[in-house]
Amino acid sequence: MPFRYLAILALVYLYCAPQARAVPSFAEQTGQPCAACHVGAFGPQLRPYGRMFKLNGYTASDGKRHFPPIAMSTYGSFTHTQADQPGGAARWFADNDNFALDQTSLYYAGEIMRHLGAFIQTTYDGVARQYHIDNTDIRYARERDIFGIDSVWGLTLNNSPTVQDLWNSTPAWGFPYNASSLAPTPTAATRIDGSLAQQVVGLGGYVMWNDWVYTEADLYRGLGRDIRNATGIVPVAGSDGVVDTSPYWRVALQHDFGRSNWEVGTYGIVTHILPSGLSPGGRADQFTDIAADANWQFTFSPRQVASDVISAHATIIHEDQDLNASTVLSAADPHGRLTTARADVSYSIAATLTPSAQVFRNSGGEIVELAYAPFGKPDSLIHWGNVRLAAQYVMYSEFDGQTHGASRNNTLYLSVWAAWHF
């Protein structure tokens, strides 16, 4: 008998709760379904409206009060690698064929006060079994005429270079949108490609002029050991440390041309790193990352939120390395270079089924993925959250400079990702 009541209550909730959401509290605030902001009706790949929402400081709303904007997400997975990983894919895990509850995140995501909003993510990493402060971007934005032209200017306080970016070609929100923590991954990566995430804090200013020209400049500082300990950013002992101020820049040309949205741009950062936290003779390694990127999105039917959408993203990152400290510590070559590149394309069918493919270089290979998000459309049955089922296969033709045996790292990754609001 109690099960019957529970079933009735569940059905009533499904039909009466607010509309299905993206980061569900953002969607609750705007009254828009997930698909309004996100390709495939599930984050983080943004559509033009999603980019505009972020540009305007996460403050666009339907005028109703939705405070506090709290949401949750969680995803679990199965990982199979072509070759076993002797000793375990990670502590607490087997050599192969592992199930994991990858991440559970709690978000403050939405308006704080007029013109001020935030995306603050805290995450429990179910593989490392640790809690940490995750992506954070707090923004203040205003609309103003500049030289008689409509413009948006704003400030961003964030903890990962490119987490504040509007496009999915840059590292923080690039494809693949989730990946296995239990598979081998190439070690060679540029500094801007994730290794500074949550290790720094930066303040920047930006302007979008006439919906055409986007410019941004930020200054980052490395977080001290105590703060990294307190926020769960580990390992701290023996890890690299960011010193001095790291300037970051972003320039992009973008516009809507009919049903197409285009972007071409550049971004980069100059950082000074203490390898393993050491500074021999007061020296630090200097990394200069300069990148170019491009985006294209085509919306078949702009009047329909659940329209088919084709998206393509590409970026190339070149890094010059002046290893002034590493060369003293390990007799490394004092100068190095690293160039990575990747490009992906996806076709979202009715904001429900989204096949995607990516090619990547330095370590070389391809990723193919099929994602399915049943909800998040205006007429969806479930109105309080969304779920994304994905099957992903990563194929390596080169792994950390080695072609022989690279395919032993090929990975099948099946995941279930759910998000909901309170």
Added chain:
Amino acid sequence: MKRVCLGLAWLAGLAGLAGFSLPAAAATQTIVQSGQAFSETDITVKVGDHVVFANKDDVNHNILVQKGDDDDDAKDMGVQAPGGSVDVLFDQAGKFKVRCHIHPSMKLTVEVQ
């Protein structure tokens, strides 16, 4: 009905001869919200005219009317469901910005003469 119309025309003619002018009837203009954009970016209306905003999208919209750049005194017309419309009376001369607070890229300038 014909007799009433003729009577009104006669009265109007008499008023004109006497040097009076009757106020013009208020006009109504329709702006369509579609594809997260207004159908026009600039319009000109007369004081007392109405503008009807018709939501042809499948998501909610909102109409926010502000005079000049200052949005502190913006008039919020509330949430507009798909298929719904909002009638806004422009009863003061000036330049007004119309926005959708949900979709900041939707912009319309209304000049009221």
